[in-house]
Amino acid sequence: MPALPKAMVWEVVKGGMSARAQVDAPARFKPGDRVVARNINPVGHTRLPRYIRGKQGVVQSNHGGFAFADTRAHRQGDQPHHLYSVRFEARELWGADAAARDAVYIDLWEPYIEPAN
Amino acid sequence: MNGIHDLGGMHGFGPIEREKNEPVFHEDWERRIFGLLNLTMGAAQIHVDEIRHAIEKMPPAEYLASPYYEHWLYGAEKVLAELGLVTPEELDKRTAEMAKREAK
Numbered sequence: 001m002p003a004l005p006k007a008m009v010w011e012v013v014k015g016g017m018s019a020r021a022q023v024d025a026p027a028r029f030k031p032g033d034r035v036v037a038r039n040i041n042p043v044g045h046t047r048l049p050r051y052i053r054g055k056q057g058v059v060q061s062n063h064g065g066f067a068f069a070d071t072r073a074h075r076q077g078d079q080p081h082h083l084y085s086v087r088f089e090a091r092e093l094w095g096a097d098a099a100a101r102d103a104v105y106i107d108l109w110e111p112y113i114e115p116a117n
Numbered sequence: 118m119n120g121i122h123d124l125g126g127m128h129g130f131g132p133i134e135r136e137k138n139e140p141v142f143h144e145d146w147e148r149r150i151f152g153l154l155n156l157t158m159g160a161a162q163i164h165v166d167e168i169r170h171a172i173e174k175m176p177p178a179e180y181l182a183s184p185y186y187e188h189w190l191y192g193a194e195k196v197l198a199e200l201g202l203v204t205p206e207e208l209d210k211r212t213a214e215m216a217k218r219e220a221k
Contacts, residue, residue: 009155016165042118044118045169045173049125050125070166072166072167073164073170
């Protein structure tokens with residue numbers, strides 16, 4: 001079979017390749033949970049942005065299982081984890097001068113976050 | 118890695134340009150890179166995450182000064198070299214050959 005069969009081209013170009021994957025472990029977090037983004041600084045690939053590390057947010061939803069970019073970038077397998085949408089208030093990220101109603105929602109894999117105390 | 122790609126929260130890059138009726142590609146070479154990278158990933162079984170990480174490793178000044186699809190080309194070349202499928206010397210040789218053909 002060719003690496004990229006003709007029939008798949010349109011699908012790939014239009015929709016991209018889905019990284020959705022089955023996760024057997026139960027979800028550690030649920031919507032409404034207050035979490036903190038871990039302060040990690042790996043030298044490899046990560047999709048945890050610097051500006052949220054150590055900051056608190058609230059879990060909005062669980063997208064389900066997705067292949068983990070941090071391992072897949074290094075050919076260490078899919079190692080799928082639950083992926084959450086987490087809301088961070090602008091004031092938590094940028095301080096008191098930020099607008100009170102502004103916030104960002106960031107998709108974060110479970111290993112990126114911990115329960116906030 | 119804490120690279121230049123992680124721009125969130127940085128100042129001084131100016132406003133985001135919003136283009137009316139923005140085309141999918143601004144230049145024909147961008148279209149070619151789009152196809153080239155997708156085929157390369159399919160043929161060599163490379164995940165997009167590997168390409169992204171390769172792009173993160175671009176020298177920071179080069180990253181900021183080069184357009185988006187040039188990052189894709191850099192990523193493809195870097196991963197192919199890392200996998201031992203193509204050497205930078207082979208790419209340079211081929212590029213020189215093509216430039217010579219273009220000049221005729």
